[in-house]
Amino acid sequence: MKAAMGRGGVAALTVAMALALGVATSVGWAAPAPVTLGVLTPLSPPGDTSAGQLIVRGAELGVQYINTAMGGLFGGKNGCTLPATPVRLAVEDSSGVPERAVAGFRRLVTEDHAVGVFGAFHSSAMLAAAPLADEFMVPYISTQASAADITRKHFAAVFRTHPIDPDRAATWLGFIQAQGWHRVAMLAENTDYGIGLVEATKALIAQKKMNVALDAVIFDRTSSDLTPQLLKFKAARPDLLINVGVGTPAYLIIKQAHDIGLFPQTPMLGSYDFPVRAEYWKNLGPTGVYLTFISYYHPRMALSPLGKWAAVEYAKRYHDTAIYSNLNAFGDAVILAEAMSQACSRDPRKVIAALERGRFDTWIGGGATFPRADGVLWHQWSPPLVILQYTQAEQTYDQAPILYPPSMKTGTYQAPR
Amino acid sequence: MDPTLLTQYVLAGLVIGGIYCLMAVGITFIYSVMKMINWAMGEFYMIGGYVQYVLITAWLGPQRWALALPLAVLTVAALGMLVQRLLLQPMFAGQLERLDEYATIVTISLTVLFRNLAVVLFGPYQFSPRDYAPPVQLGPLPINGSRVVAFLGAAVLLGLFALVVRRTWLGLALRSVAQNRLGALAAGINLSRIDMLAFGIGVGLAGAAGALLAPVFLVYPESGALSTVKGFEIIVIGGLGSLPGSIVGGFLLGLVESLGSVLISPSFRDVYGFGLLLLLLALRPTGLWGEQAREA
Numbered sequence: 003m004k005a006a007m008g009r010g011g012v013a014a015l016t017v018a019m020a021l022a023l024g025v026a027t028s029v030g031w032a033a034p035a036p037v038t039l040g041v042l043t044p045l046s047p048p049g050d051t052s053a054g055q056l057i058v059r060g061a062e063l064g065v066q067y068i069n070t071a072m073g074g075l076f077g078g079k080n081g082c083t084l085p086a087t088p089v090r091l092a093v094e095d096s097s098g099v100p101e102r103a104v105a106g107f108r109r110l111v112t113e114d115h116a117v118g119v120f121g122a123f124h125s126s127a128m129l130a131a132a133p134l135a136d137e138f139m140v141p142y143i144s145t146q147a148s149a150a151d152i153t154r155k156h157f158a159a160v161f162r163t164h165p166i167d168p169d170r171a172a173t174w175l176g177f178i179q180a181q182g183w184h185r186v187a188m189l190a191e192n193t194d195y196g197i198g199l200v201e202a203t204k205a206l207i208a209q210k211k212m213n214v215a216l217d218a219v220i221f222d223r224t225s226s227d228l229t230p231q232l233l234k235f236k237a238a239r240p241d242l243l244i245n246v247g248v249g250t251p252a253y254l255i256i257k258q259a260h261d262i263g264l265f266p267q268t269p270m271l272g273s274y275d276f277p278v279r280a281e282y283w284k285n286l287g288p289t290g291v292y293l294t295f296i297s298y299y300h301p302r303m304a305l306s307p308l309g310k311w312a313a314v315e316y317a318k319r320y321h322d323t324a325i326y327s328n329l330n331a332f333g334d335a336v337i338l339a340e341a342m343s344q345a346c347s348r349d350p351r352k353v354i355a356a357l358e359r360g361r362f363d364t365w366i367g368g369g370a371t372f373p374r375a376d377g378v379l380w381h382q383w384s385p386p387l388v389i390l391q392y393t394q395a396e397q398t399y400d401q402a403p404i405l406y407p408p409s410m411k412t413g414t415y416q417a418p419r
Numbered sequence: 420m421d422p423t424l425l426t427q428y429v430l431a432g433l434v435i436g437g438i439y440c441l442m443a444v445g446i447t448f449i450y451s452v453m454k455m456i457n458w459a460m461g462e463f464y465m466i467g468g469y470v471q472y473v474l475i476t477a478w479l480g481p482q483r484w485a486l487a488l489p490l491a492v493l494t495v496a497a498l499g500m501l502v503q504r505l506l507l508q509p510m511f512a513g514q515l516e517r518l519d520e521y522a523t524i525v526t527i528s529l530t531v532l533f534r535n536l537a538v539v540l541f542g543p544y545q546f547s548p549r550d551y552a553p554p555v556q557l558g559p560l561p562i563n564g565s566r567v568v569a570f571l572g573a574a575v576l577l578g579l580f581a582l583v584v585r586r587t588w589l590g591l592a593l594r595s596v597a598q599n600r601l602g603a604l605a606a607g608i609n610l611s612r613i614d615m616l617a618f619g620i621g622v623g624l625a626g627a628a629g630a631l632l633a634p635v636f637l638v639y640p641e642s643g644a645l646s647t648v649k650g651f652e653i654i655v656i657g658g659l660g661s662l663p664g665s666i667v668g669g670f671l672l673g674l675v676e677s678l679g680s681v682l683i684s685p686s687f688r689d690v691y692g693f694g695l696l697l698l699l700l701a702l703r704p705t706g707l708w709g710e711q712a713r714e715a
Contacts, residue, residue, distance in 0.1 A: 047534075047641035052544055192686050221685040224645055226636045229431045230681040233560075237424050250545055250637055257547075257635075261554060261563030285547040285637065 036090040037075055037348050039065065039335055040116030042106045042131065043145070044123050048224075049098025050249035052279055053123045056327035057145055058093055061121060063316055063328065064335025065091050071311060075342050082346035089339060092116055098123065098249075100130030107131040111138045117348050118143065118341075120334035124248070125149030125194035135159040140350040141341070141357055143334045146274075146327060149194040150202065154378040159354055161372050161381040163334055163364075167202035168378060170296060173387045174244060174271055175206055177294075177406040178214060181415060183241035188218040189231060189255055190246035196220060199246050199273060223251055228258050236264040246273045253285050256293065266292035266418045275299075277392060278325045278399040287395065292418055294391040294405060298326040299366075301400040302412065303386065308336065309365030323400070330385070333365045357381075391415060423559045428677050430560045436673020437570045438632060442646050443653035443665040444577060445624035451597040451660045452617035455507070455522035460650055461643025462533035463622040467495045467629025468638035469537065472546050481549040488572070488630050495626025496619040502529065503618035508611055530647075537640035545637045569631035576627050577666065580620070584662075593617060597660075625650075645689075652692045656699055658709025667707060671695065 041061045044054040068074065068089045077086025092114035094106030103122075110116040111134075119135070120143040122128035128147035135142035136159050144152050144162035148170065153162050165173075178186060188203065190196035200218045207214050217238060219231050232255070235243060243265065245255045252272060259265035272295030276282065282290055305313060312332045316324035324332075340363065342348055345356035358381070361369045370383040389406040390399060393416045403413025442464060449457050474487035506529075510521045552564030584590035595603040596613050604610050628646065629638075636642060653672055657664025672692050679691035699706060 046538060047639060051538075051542075055542075219685055221680075222688050225680075225685070225688045226645060227431075227435050227676070228685070229435075230428050230677045231685045233424065233427050233431065234681050237421065250639060253545060253547070253637060257637075258563070261561065261566070263554075263561045281544050281546075285545055287549060 034085050034087045036088040037342065038090050038092050038110075038114050038116045039338055040107075040110035040114060040119035041091060041093045041121035041331070042096050042103060042110060042119055042127075043093070043121035044098040044127070045093075045095035046097045048249075049096060049127070050123055050276075052249075052276075052281065053146065053327055054095070054121075056279075056325065057121045057123065057331040059316070059320055060312075060324075060328035060331030060333075061091055061093075061335050063312055063319065064332040064339075065089050066315065066319075067308075067311065067332070067336060068339040072336075072339060072343075075339055075348075076346060079343050080346065082343060084346060087348070089335075091335075093121075096122070096124070096127045096131075098127050100126050103127035103131040104134060107134045107142070111140050116140065117350050118338040118353060120145050120338065121331060122147040125152060125198065128152055129155075129194055132157045132160045138350070139354065141338065141354050143337065145331050145334050147195070149198040150378045151194065151198070153380045153382045156380045159350075161357055161383075163330060163337065163370060163383050163385070165298065165384045165387055166378055166382060167198045168206065169384050169387060170199060170273065171202040171206045173296060173389065173406065174273075175203065175210075175212060175214065177271070177389050178242060179212065180406060180408065181241075184213055185215050185238070185240045186217070186242050186244065187235045187238065187240035188216060188244040188246060189228065189235070190218060190220050190244075191223040191248060191251050192220050193223055193248070195248060196223075196246045203244075221251075223247075225251075226254060228255055229262060232259050232262055232264050236262060236268070240268060243268055243270045244273060245270055248274070249276070252276050256286060257289060260289045269294060269415065269417070271295060271389070275326055275399075277390075283396050291392055291395050291397075292416065294389055294415065297388050297390050297399065298385050299329060300388050300390060300402075300404055300410075302404065302410065303388070304367065306363065306365060306367035308333070308363045309367070312365055323398075325399070326385075329365045333370075337362045337364070337370060426558060427560045428681055429674065430557055430562075432674035432677030433670060434562060434566055434570050434673070435677065436670035437573050438566075438628065438669075439649050439653055439672055440577060440666045440669030441573045441624050441628040441631075442650040443657070443669050444580065444662060445621040445628075446650045447654050447657075447660060447662055447665045448580075448624070449618055449621035450654070451662075452593055452621075453507075453522075453614050454600075455519065456526070456651075457618070457621065458523060458526040458647065459529035459533065460622065460625050461645070461647030462530050463495050463499060463625040463643070464629035464646045465537060465638070465640065465643035466498065466533060467491050467626030468633040468642060469541060469546075469629075470494045470626070471630035471633045472548050472638050475548045484548065484551050488627070491630040492623050492627045495629075496623030499622030499626075500615050500619035502622075503615045507618065508614065511611065511614065534640045541640075545639045546633075547637045548634050550634050563635065565632075565634040569628075569635060572627065572631045576624065580624065581662075583620075589616070648689075649692070652696050655706055656696055658706030661706070661708035664706055664708030 043057045074086040074088045076082045076084035096103035118141040122144045123146045125147040146164050150167045190200050247255050275297045277295045313324045341353045341356040344360045345352040357372050364370045372381040388404050390402040404410045470491040550565045551568040555567045592608050653668035657668030675691045675695050680688040
């Protein structure tokens with residue numbers, strides 16, 4: 003009997019200890035579980051895998067900033083009494099393919115329990131996963147996907163920190179007017195990005211009644227030989243050829259236009275900042291000289307304190323100079339963290355509400371907001387755009403002169419001699 | 420349409436068509452001898468491009484691209500023979516049922532393996548060696564020097580290939596196996612060795628196409644995907660198993676793509692080839708040079 007009572011006492015003590023441990027955990031004596039931020043980006047072909055790698059680096063830096071410089075989420079900031087909570091990253095590969103993006107988004111939310119997702123680069127992939135963001139009500143920020151429909155469709159959980167088609171079209175049409183050019187050819191891939199840019203450019207020309215004749219041709223993104231279309235453009239003698247290829251097609255257009263004597267005799271404008279990447283000169287060599295291209299960042303642009311931190315730490319961590327893809331992915335991670343802190347919650351619905359009503363630090367300054375605005379401006383914040391030109395081989399983008407806008411201009415368009 | 424412009428389109432189509440031929444001949448050759456379709460042909464094309472790029476940039480230098488070319492072809496051919504010996508030979512040795520399905524599964528698995536290996540070894544980036552030659556003016560068409568080299572290289576390789584097949588003992592053995600495997604075996608030909616050589620030569624041609632086109636179409640893990648599709652289109656257009664059909668089919672496809680994309684729309688460039696394929700299948704189901712056959 004005595005022995006039996008002893009065993010009962012031991013059992014009771016064990017139950018009491020287990021309960022005590024459970025209570026202790028629930029009141030925060032143990033470290034809180036980290037909050038997961040999801041990155042869904044192209045890391046394998048046919049996506050622009052270089053962009054994906056750069057975005058992941060930026061996201062890793064963002065997590066570093068949140069966990070060190072910000073001291074984690076919550077922890078007394080904004081009057082939030084939740085314990086300081088670290089952030090972790092979960093990465094999924096979209097391959098730039100819609101169905102893979104959908105599968106990746108689902109995994110991030112259901113398996114990794116991501117509170118917010120960012121990192122999109124290809125518009126088609128982003129648009130495919132956007133309805134899922136609404137279904138799960140998990141905020142999904144477009145880091146570099148720019149098709150108008152991403153925000154024009156007014157998804158409740160979708161946001162964007164990247165220039166939209168009208169921003170890009172307005173920039174190059176402004177540049178075209180400033181140069182006094184009138185005949186413009188546009189070779190665009192058959193994706194949401196390419197088609198969206200053709201439509202935005204046509205719409206803006208019509209809306210502003212500009213004296214610009216646009217000859218736009220849409221090509222199949224998987225085509226490897228664009229010589230016939232380029233020969234057609236060469237015969238038409240345009241003032242400018244806008245290259246709306248992404249990844250491999252962007253390079254093929256430059257190479258093949260050069261082969262037939264179209265470029266650089268006819269100026270070419272790259273629709274995004276692929277020339278800032280290291281492989282640009284490796285792939286093109288002297289052929290790449292004289293290209294003008296849209297860029298979202300140039301070292302002459304003033305960075306915010308947040309942007310300066312990112313630039314310095316990026317150089318330390320990766321022994322390389324930060325570019326827009328790094329900085330914007332970094333910025334998206336920090337925006338999500340700030341929204342969680344402002345909401346004092348890791349509940350994705352509350353984070354969405356915080357994103358809609360808050361103002362957030364950005365790498366470029368000015369503060370990002372995501373209002374429920376009309377049309378394409380819904381949940382949209384755009385960083386500034388510049389047009390740069392490579393004027394000599396192996397030039398780095400920070401040495402490239404800024405041609406547009408006039409307020410930042412550091413050089414004029416240089417034609418080949 | 421301006422006749423000069425039309426001539427340019429035709430020339431551009433013929434140049435690209437000539438390059439397509441190499442890939443198609445490799446596929447046809449393997450099919451003729453081994454009676455199997457190698458779905459990983461595009462990946463051997465991709466490997467040829469990578470080997471050429473590495474040889475030029477890391478070892479030989481851009482001036483010695485012509486030396487790198489045979490090395491790249493031999494490397495791909497050796498890899499092909501190894502693959503045939505380790506993965507495909509057992510299906511013939513064991514006399515498995517459903518050989519076609521076995522070969523399909525093995526070669527499709529190889530496509531996944533090789534693409535992922537390329538990503539692991541070189542990253543997902545595009546690479547391009549320097550052009551092999553300065554631009555050339557062909558009539559009214561300025562052509563990239565590397566394209567001219569690729570076209571001429573394709574012609575030389577196809578000529579050599581025809582010479583081997585028509586004039587050597589090996590060619591005789593290959594043709595006899597292509598005609599009747601059992602008959603060739605009865606005549607004392609070592610089938611497993613001929614299969615291995617045929618596979619090596621076939622993928623070597625794809626590797627040559629990849630190496631020749633490395634500066635033209637860039638090198639990246641999925642660079643072979645489209646080449647495989649084109650190759651299969653061509654062999655069906657030309658007639659399965661017909662080498663002359665593959666060559667004519669290659670030129671036809673190049674022309675149709677070039678003219679279709681400027682006269683109709685470049686958005687459907689790859690559709691024109693399939694349109695031609697469907698049309699030919701409707702009018703002549705065996706392809707241009709194919710022969711009707713009956714199986715007991």
